[in-house]
Amino acid sequence: DAKTTQPPSMDCAEGRAANLPCNHSTISGNEYVYWYRQIHSQGPQYIIHGLKNNETNEMASLIITEDRKSSTLILPHATLRDTAVYYCIVRVPAGGTSYGKLTFGQGTILTVHP
Amino acid sequence: GAGVSQSPRYKVAKRGQDVALRCDPISGHVSLFWYQQALGQGPEFLTYFQNEAQLDKSGLPSDRFFAERPEGSVSTLKIQRTQQEDSAVYLCASSPELRFNYGYTFGSGTRLTVV
Numbered sequence: 001d002a003k004t005t006q007p008p009s010m011d012c013a014e015g016r017a018a019n020l021p022c023n024h025s026t027i028s029g030n031e032y033v034y035w036y037r038q039i040h041s042q043g044p045q046y047i048i049h050g051l052k053n054n055e056t057n058e059m060a061s062l063i064i065t066e067d068r069k070s071s072t073l074i075l076p077h078a079t080l081r082d083t084a085v086y087y088c089i090v091r092v093p094a095g096g097t098s099y100g101k102l103t104f105g106q107g108t109i110l111t112v113h114p
Numbered sequence: 115g116a117g118v119s120q121s122p123r124y125k126v127a128k129r130g131q132d133v134a135l136r137c138d139p140i141s142g143h144v145s146l147f148w149y150q151q152a153l154g155q156g157p158e159f160l161t162y163f164q165n166e167a168q169l170d171k172s173g174l175p176s177d178r179f180f181a182e183r184p185e186g187s188v189s190t191l192k193i194q195r196t197q198q199e200d201s202a203v204y205l206c207a208s209s210p211e212l213r214f215n216y217g218y219t220f221g222s223g224t225r226l227t228v229v
Contacts, residue, residue, distance in 0.1 A: 034217070043118070043205050044157065046217025087156060099145065099169060100209070102218065104156030 004088045009109040012082075018075040020108050022088030025069040030092050033064060034102070035073045037084040044087065044104075047073065078112045085109050116140075118221035120206050126227045127196045135191045135224045139208030147218065148181055148191050149205040157205055163189060196228045 005023040012018040024033065032051050036044040048055055048062045050071075055062045061074040075082055087107040092098045119138040127133050139146050144165055149157035150173075159173040165186035174181070178197075183189040193200055203225050207218040 036217075041222070043207070043220025043222050044218075045220070049217065085156075099162055099164065100218075101147070101159055101162060101170070102157075102207075103159065104149075106156055 004090060004105055006086070006088055006105065006108045008106065009111070012075075012078045012110060012112050014080060014112055014114050015077055018078040018082065018110060018112065020073040020075075020086050020088075020110060021070065022073070023070045024088070024090045027068050027090050028092070031090045032093055033062065033068075033071050034089045034091065035060070035062065036087045036089065036102070036104075037082075038087070038107070039081075039084045047086075078110075080112050080114070083110060083112045118206055118208055118219050120204075120221035120224050122224060123222070124225050124227075126229060129197060129228055130195050131228075132192065132194045133196055133226065135193075135204050135226070137189045137191070137206030137208075137221060139187065139189070139206070140210070140219055141187070143208035143210050143219075144186075145209040145211070145218075146183060146189050147207040148189070149207065150175075151203040151205055151223070153202075160191070160204075193226075196226075198228050201226055201228045 032049050034049040035047040038044045047059050050062045064071045085107040087104050089102050121136045146163040148160040151157040161181045162170040163183040166183050178194045180192045203223040205223045207220040209218045
C-alpha cells in the first residue's frame with residue numbers, strides 16, 4: 001500500500017472549517033484514500049473514503065486532486081469534540097487477494113480550541 | 115451488540131505472566147483484525163481472521179503471541195510470558211464483508227501494562 005505524509009499537528013478555532021492535508025504521491029490507480037480519526041482513549045473511527053471523485057457525508061468532505069497525489073479532509077464546522085488524531089490511509093479495496101488491511105502512519109493531531 | 119466489545123479494558127500483568135485479551139465483534143461480521151498501539155504511535159497490524167480462518171499473522175511480533183477465533187465470532191489474543199515491551203493498547207476491529215465500501219469498526223481497546 002502507498003505511503004502517506006501528513007503534518008504532525010494542526011490547530012483550528014471552534015466553528016471554523018478544519019482542512020487536513022495528506023500527500024500520497026505514490027498512490028496506485030486502484031488504491032482508495034481512507035480517513036480515520038482516533039479520539040483519546042478510543043479506537044479509530046472511520047470517517048470517509050474515496051477513489052478520485054470528491055466525497056461528502058454527514059461527518060466530513062474529502063477532496064482528492066485530479067492527479068490523485070494528494071487529498072484534503074474537510075470538517076466544515078469543527079467542534080471541540082473533533083479534537084483527535086486523524087489518519088490518512090491509502091489501500092487497495094478488499095476482495096480477491098486483498099483483505100483490506102489498514103496501515104496507519106503517525107497521523108495529524110488536530111486540536112480544536114474555543 | 116451495537117459495537118465491538120473488548121475486555122478487559124485494562125490489564126496489569128507481571129513480567130512473565132500469560133494474558134488473554136477478548137474481542138466480541140459485531141454479530142455477523144466476517145473480518146476481524148487485531149492491532150497493537152504503542153504510546154504516541156499509530157496502530158500496527160498484528161493479525162487478520164476471515165470467519166474462523168487466520169489468513170494473515172505476519173504482524174505478530176513473536177511466537178509468544180497467539181490469536182484464535184474458533185467459531186468465527188469471538189476472538190482471543192493470547193500473550194505468553196509477557197515482557198515490558200508488550201505494554202500497549204490492543205485494538206480489535208471488525209467488518210461485515212470483504213467489500214471496500216465498508217469502514218471497519220474498532221473497539222476501545224485493552225490497555226496492557228506489564229510491570
